[in-house]
Amino acid sequence: MSYEIAVDLHLHTSYSDGVLSPKDLVNLCYKNGLKHISVTDHDCTDGIQESIEIAKHIDGLEVIPGIELSSQNEMHILGYYIDFQDMRLQKILSEFKNDRVSRTQETISVLKKLGINIDWNVVKSFAGEGTVGRPHIAKAMISGGYVKSFEEAFDTYLGKDGLAYTGKVKMTPKEAIELIDSVGGVSALAHPTFCMQGDDEESIRIFDETLMELKLYGLKGLEVYYKNYSLEQVSMLKRLAEKNNLICTGGSDYHGNGAADEVLPGLVGPPVEDFLLLGN
Numbered sequence: 001m002s003y004e005i006a007v008d009l010h011l012h013t014s015y016s017d018g019v020l021s022p023k024d025l026v027n028l029c030y031k032n033g034l035k036h037i038s039v040t041d042h043d044c045t046d047g048i049q050e051s052i053e054i055a056k057h058i059d060g061l062e063v064i065p066g067i068e069l070s071s072q073n074e075m076h077i078l079g080y081y082i083d084f085q086d087m088r089l090q091k092i093l094s095e096f097k098n099d100r101v102s103r104t105q106e107t108i109s110v111l112k113k114l115g116i117n118i119d120w121n122v123v124k125s126f127a128g129e130g131t132v133g134r135p136h137i138a139k140a141m142i143s144g145g146y147v148k149s150f151e152e153a154f155d156t157y158l159g160k161d162g163l164a165y166t167g168k169v170k171m172t173p174k175e176a177i178e179l180i181d182s183v184g185g186v187s188a189l190a191h192p193t194f195c196m197q198g199d200d201e202e203s204i205r206i207f208d209e210t211l212m213e214l215k216l217y218g219l220k221g222l223e224v225y226y227k228n229y230s231l232e233q234v235s236m237l238k239r240l241a242e243k244n245n246l247i248c249t250g251g252s253d254y255h256g257n258g259a260a261d262e263v264l265p266g267l268v269g270p271p272v273e274d275f276l277l278l279g280n
C-alpha cells in the first residue's frame with residue numbers, strides 16, 4: 001500500500017480470543033505508529049474501558065469502542081462508536097456469554113462419553129479472563145494428550161461436523177446490524193471474502209446481492225482492507241463498496257496468537273480519509 005497506515009479497526013484482546021491484555025495491545029498499536037484503533041472483541045465489550053483508559057495517557061492515540069458480533073452464515077458484523085454501556089446491549093451480551101458457558105459444559109460431557117476426560121477447571125483456566133469456548137476445550141484436549149493439534153480437535157470433535165459439536169443460536173445479520181444501530185454504532189461487514197463462495201464473476205454477483213440486502217438493514221461499511229488481502233481482492237471489494245455506497249473499513253484482526261497468517265497491527269488498515277467517514 002502506498003499510504004501510511006494509521007488506522008486499525010479490527011483488534012482482539014484477551015477478553016475474547018486474543019492473547020494481549022488491553023494494555024499490551026494499546027501499547028503495541030502505539031509503538032507500531034497507529035493513531036486510531038478499535039478494540040473489537042467477539043460478542044464482548046469488557047476490554048473497551050480499559051483500552052480507553054490506557055490510551056488517555058498516550059498522546060495522539062484514539063480508541064474507538066467496537067465489537068464484532070457473530071451472526072448466522074458465518075457473517076461477522078463489526079460495530080464502531082457503540083455505546084458499550086447500554087444496558088440492553090449488556091443484557092444481550094451476557095446472555096451470549098451464558099449460552100457459551102453452557103454449550104462448553106455440554107461439549108465436555110459429550111467428550112466424556114467418548115472417553116475424553118477434560119476437566120472444566122482446566123478449560124476455564126485456558127480462557128483466562130475471556131469467555132470459555134471451543135478453543136479452550138481444544139487446548140485442554142492437546143494438553144491431556146487426546147489430540148495432537150487444534151486442527152485435529154476441531155476436525156474430529158469440535159467443528160461443525162465433529163463428534164462433540166453443540167450448535168448455537170445465533171443472531172441473524174439483520175439483528176446484529178440493528179443491535180449496533182440501536183446503540184448508536186456504525187456497522188461494517190468483517191472479512192467479506194469469508195462470506196463468498198469464490199472470486200469468480202458469479203460469486204461476486206451473489207455477494208453483491210447479499211450486500212444490497214445488508215445495506216437495506218442498515219449496514220454502513222465493508223472491511224475492504226484485511227490481513228493478507230491481495231491487491232486484486234482489495235480492488236474487487238472497493239468496487240463493491242462504492243457500488244453499494246458503503247464506507248471502506250479495515251484492520252489486521254490481530255489476535256496475538258502467532259497464527260501462520262497473523263499480521264501485526266499497523267500493517268493493514270483503511271486510508272484515514274475513509275476512516276473519517278465512519279465518524280460522520
Ligand SMILES: [Zn+2]
Binds near residue numbers: 068076190191
Ligand atoms: Zn471475524
Ligand SMILES: [Zn+2]
Binds near residue numbers: 068
Ligand atoms: Zn475478528
